[in-house]
Amino acid sequence: MSMDMTTRMFKEEGWIRKRCPKCGKYFWTLDPDRETCGDPPCDEYQFIGKPGIPKKYTLDEMREKFLSFFEKHGHGRVKRYPVLPRWRDDVLLVGASIMDFQPWVISGEADPPANPLTISQPSIRFTDIDNVGITGRHFTIFEMMAHHAFNYPGKPIYWMDETVELAFEFFTKELKMKPEDITFKENPWAGGGNAGPAFEVLYRGLEVATLVFMQYKKAPENADPSQVVEIKGDYYVPMETRVVDTGYGLERLVWMSHGTPTAYDAVLGYVIEPLKKMAGVEKIDERILMENSRLAGMFDIEDMGDLRYLREQVAKRVGITVEELEKAVRPYELIYAIADHTKALTFMLADGVIPSNVKAGYLARLLIRKSIRHLRELGLEIPLAEIVAMHIKELSPTFPEFKEMEDVILDIINVEEKRYHETLKRGSDLVKREIAKLKKKGINELPLDKLILFYESHGLTPEIVAEIAQREGIKVEIPDNFYTLVAKQAEKTEKKTAGEYVVDFELVKDLPDTRTLYYEDPFMKEFDAEVVMVIDDWIILNQTAFYPEGGGQPYDTGTLEVNGGEVKVTNVQKVGKVILHRVERPELFKEGAKVHGKLDWDRRIQHMRHHTGTHVLMGALVRVLGKHVWQAGSQLHTDWARLDISHYKRISEEELREIERLANRVVMENRKVTWEWLPRTEAEMKYGFRLYQGGVVPGRVIRVLKIEDWDVQACGGTHLPNTGLIGSIKILRTERIQDGVERIIFAAGEAAVDWMQETERLLKRTAETFRVPPEKVPETAERFFNEWKEARKEVEKLRKELAKLLVYELENRVEKVGDVEFIGAVVEGTMEDLREAANRLRKEKHVVVLISREGHFVVAVGDGLDLKAGELAKVITSVAGGGGGGRKELAQGRIKNPLKAEEAIEEVKKRLG
Numbered sequence: 001m002s003m004d005m006t007t008r009m010f011k012e013e014g015w016i017r018k019r020c021p022k023c024g025k026y027f028w029t030l031d032p033d034r035e036t037c038g039d040p041p042c043d044e045y046q047f048i049g050k051p052g053i054p055k056k057y058t059l060d061e062m063r064e065k066f067l068s069f070f071e072k073h074g075h076g077r078v079k080r081y082p083v084l085p086r087w088r089d090d091v092l093l094v095g096a097s098i099m100d101f102q103p104w105v106i107s108g109e110a111d112p113p114a115n116p117l118t119i120s121q122p123s124i125r126f127t128d129i130d131n132v133g134i135t136g137r138h139f140t141i142f143e144m145m146a147h148h149a150f151n152y153p154g155k156p157i158y159w160m161d162e163t164v165e166l167a168f169e170f171f172t173k174e175l176k177m178k179p180e181d182i183t184f185k186e187n188p189w190a191g192g193g194n195a196g197p198a199f200e201v202l203y204r205g206l207e208v209a210t211l212v213f214m215q216y217k218k219a220p221e222n223a224d225p226s227q228v229v230e231i232k233g234d235y236y237v238p239m240e241t242r243v244v245d246t247g248y249g250l251e252r253l254v255w256m257s258h259g260t261p262t263a264y265d266a267v268l269g270y271v272i273e274p275l276k277k278m279a280g281v282e283k284i285d286e287r288i289l290m291e292n293s294r295l296a297g298m299f300d301i302e303d304m305g306d307l308r309y310l311r312e313q314v315a316k317r318v319g320i321t322v323e324e325l326e327k328a329v330r331p332y333e334l335i336y337a338i339a340d341h342t343k344a345l346t347f348m349l350a351d352g353v354i355p356s357n358v359k360a361g362y363l364a365r366l367l368i369r370k371s372i373r374h375l376r377e378l379g380l381e382i383p384l385a386e387i388v389a390m391h392i393k394e395l396s397p398t399f400p401e402f403k404e405m406e407d408v409i410l411d412i413i414n415v416e417e418k419r420y421h422e423t424l425k426r427g428s429d430l431v432k433r434e435i436a437k438l439k440k441k442g443i444n445e446l447p448l449d450k451l452i453l454f455y456e457s458h459g460l461t462p463e464i465v466a467e468i469a470q471r472e473g474i475k476v477e478i479p480d481n482f483y484t485l486v487a488k489q490a491e492k493t494e495k496k497t498a499g500e501y502v503v504d505f506e507l508v509k510d511l512p513d514t515r516t517l518y519y520e521d522p523f524m525k526e527f528d529a530e531v532v533m534v535i536d537d538w539i540i541l542n543q544t545a546f547y548p549e550g551g552g553q554p555y556d557t558g559t560l561e562v563n564g565g566e567v568k569v570t571n572v573q574k575v576g577k578v579i580l581h582r583v584e585r586p587e588l589f590k591e592g593a594k595v596h597g598k599l600d601w602d603r604r605i606q607h608m609r610h611h612t613g614t615h616v617l618m619g620a621l622v623r624v625l626g627k628h629v630w631q632a633g634s635q636l637h638t639d640w641a642r643l644d645i646s647h648y649k650r651i652s653e654e655e656l657r658e659i660e661r662l663a664n665r666v667v668m669e670n671r672k673v674t675w676e677w678l679p680r681t682e683a684e685m686k687y688g689f690r691l692y693q694g695g696v697v698p699g700r701v702i703r704v705l706k707i708e709d710w711d712v713q714a715c716g717g718t719h720l721p722n723t724g725l726i727g728s729i730k731i732l733r734t735e736r737i738q739d740g741v742e743r744i745i746f747a748a749g750e751a752a753v754d755w756m757q758e759t760e761r762l763l764k765r766t767a768e769t770f771r772v773p774p775e776k777v778p779e780t781a782e783r784f785f786n787e788w789k790e791a792r793k794e795v796e797k798l799r800k801e802l803a804k805l806l807v808y809e810l811e812n813r814v815e816k817v818g819d820v821e822f823i824g825a826v827v828e829g830t831m832e833d834l835r836e837a838a839n840r841l842r843k844e845k846h847v848v849v850l851i852s853r854e855g856h857f858v859v860a861v862g863d864g865l866d867l868k869a870g871e872l873a874k875v876i877t878s879v880a881g882g883g884g885g886g887r888k889e890l891a892q893g894r895i896k897n898p899l900k901a902e903e904a905i906e907e908v909k910k911r912l913g
Helices: 008-012 059-072 097-101 160-174 250-258 263-267 269-279 286-296 304-318 322-350 359-378 384-395 400-404 406-440 448-458 462-471 482-491 601-625 653-668 680-687 689-694 750-770 774-811 831-841 869-880 898-912
Strands: 016-019 026-029 117-124 141-151 182-186 189-191 194-196 198-203 206-218 229-231 234-249 526-535 538-541 558-562 565-575 578-583 594-599 631-636 641-646 673-679 701-707 711-714 729-738 741-748 815-817 820-827 846-852 856-861 883-886 890-894
Touching: 008 160, 059 117, 059 141, 059 160, 059 250, 097 117, 097 141, 097 234, 117 322, 141 160, 141 250, 141 322, 160 182, 160 198, 160 206, 160 234, 189 206, 194 234, 206 250, 234 250, 250 263, 263 269, 263 322, 269 322, 269 384, 286 304, 286 322, 304 322, 322 359, 322 384, 322 400, 322 406, 359 384, 359 406, 359 482, 384 400, 384 406, 400 406, 406 448, 406 462, 448 462, 448 482, 538 594, 594 601, 601 631, 601 641, 601 653, 601 701, 601 711, 601 729, 601 741, 601 750, 631 689, 653 729, 673 680, 680 689, 680 701, 689 711, 729 750, 741 750, 750 774, 774 820, 774 831, 815 898, 820 831, 820 898, 831 846, 831 856, 831 890, 846 869, 846 898, 856 869, 856 898, 869 883, 869 890, 869 898
Parallel strands: 820 846
Antiparallel strands: 016 026, 026 182, 117 141, 141 234, 182 198, 189 194, 194 206, 198 206, 206 234, 229 234, 526 538, 526 594, 538 578, 558 565, 558 594, 565 578, 631 641, 641 741, 673 701, 701 711, 729 741, 815 820, 846 856, 856 890, 883 890
């Protein structure tokens, strides 16, 4: 892609454009003698051991330096967004600051919170998880500091000239970097369906910022060829909105100011130092880590071969063997990875990720289990929560939400750690069984798909599987990028299929929006309207009080009066902003006809009670269980409703009572319920991302529903004007529907009264059966149960006595048939009695056949005989019908015709003779 990247600064300040002889890319420099672009592998790090920034900065100081610099230059400072992107459903985690503003701000459907703006966004990426701790520079969590400008059509903010000048001024004036050591390398950027020219800003071998000028989007098939440009093998067309998308590496700049052997030492010392002490890690020659980072900076480690090459080169440079090097650096690599992974976890859990086996929860669990595994390798027996607590303590002054949620975060980690240890106990049996199967087939290596299955379905890390397998003498090859493979698998989110429309969208797209009377007055029971269009058996009106299905709320039903006749409305749906009513006799409706609608009010009011009740319950759940609780789905019915929430363990009986008590208190306080339409960004800035409890809400303007001092959500449903109208809220039961998701089934209003009356009726019936008053039912039931248990024990004892007598009697009825000692008899007793007796009688060279009067039979064959009990069972059923089977020593079954029992025994005897 050829595009002019000569900026005002380059022209006026004496910059020279050169072509790097090593990578062939163009770059800008102030140093006439510089030949290479400054980007590894063309250049090596030159700041390790000699910092490239004269002052040492902490993360907080560097972040503040950056944000206040851009604030001084007219940028609005924006608070970090959560790492779990509630405002979009196409990505699992936020991996860059621009993701905060996709899709709504870039598409122009929402205003940016400020324009231009500056932000420092915690970003999480799993693509390099296998390199974390090894290369000295890779993190799963890092902060991307940025300044963004959104140039909407006719409203330019700034573009390439200003961006380059701001970056250069920040680096040289604020951080005092040497101007002649900075290079701007031209390298077009593409990602997430957008593209544009870009500069990588390099300093002493380290990329410290990327400046992207996002101005293209993927070309549609019918694009005008004169508009199409090719970038990195894909075709793009110009965007209406041109976005300045920059990213400055906070951790990298802090590292540059410290010049430590690794970036981890510069930013995670508060965890690394205590871990080194606890693990008793020997002090290492700093040269080893320095050379390791320098060399690792030259290339990406993709596989074991790369890692081996890195080890060999480092060992050569510092004059030791590869084995000595491995022994020295391995504990450091483990500690670095633990420090990074637990920091990423702290952000994820604080922002509401619940560990599970799906989506972002899966990635959290991966980090927890990988960290526990690393601690084990270090020989450390400390709980993982102890390390997460170190992050909370250190980061809380900057991120107060961590302190606020500390108890929940640590509890989640403890619950997960306990689960993991239980998994391991169960898992080792599982692996042993799988290995036994492989050995039978003569296979002596565990296939990769089995390794992934063990991890995904049973949480067994490949290292643990390998450990068990080696003891059993089976080889396991673990791919070096195993966790990257697994994370990629999780990040592949399902493509959303477009909703099935009840009628073709094309038919209604030019119609005016249907006026929504149910929003103007949710208590409107009747209304007048005019028919706009009739499509098959669907009627479109100019306005309606019928609520169309959506947001977990079912559609309204009722009637429409037309030309003196009354027709039932059986379904109401929405296509775009047009509402369609399905009617029983569509032929009565003509365009322009006047109609009078009546709602089935009992149905609607129950939906309203349940919908407002869901919001009340949500507020109570968050207050009792913690701020990590998030709505994962809901469905309303007339007689009950369900609310699914993210939570990491089962809800206890005490918690449920407290939730129910709180919810009902809010009902009795008769709090106001209000709603307003707000521009998306204004709503987010006023109420935060808790707005999106029910999922992502499309549109420039969203409807925000608020229960006074209790709950705020973006919601399109119909609601009551105050909580008192809900009536009582009764939680009926809870169930765990999937890992990390609890379902709460509840009823409100009349439905709750119905449930209470039904429960009372059942209690009364039980009390009558026991002939005691209702309050005595629990102790009476317990007494009966205990007496029944005692009676069962007694029966069991008597049966054992009977079995003994039966055995004693039968032992005296042994017949000699050839070489076999045979016992055959028709006896009294259950199948259990027969089995017990047959087992006691089964001695060497004995064959026992016992048939009960009900037709159960057991065959037992003693050792030393070339006979199978299963074969003899077939002889019995061939005579008396029925079926059965079993092992060599014991078989059992039931015959169809108990009258033929004696005959069947005789037939067995004949076979033995």
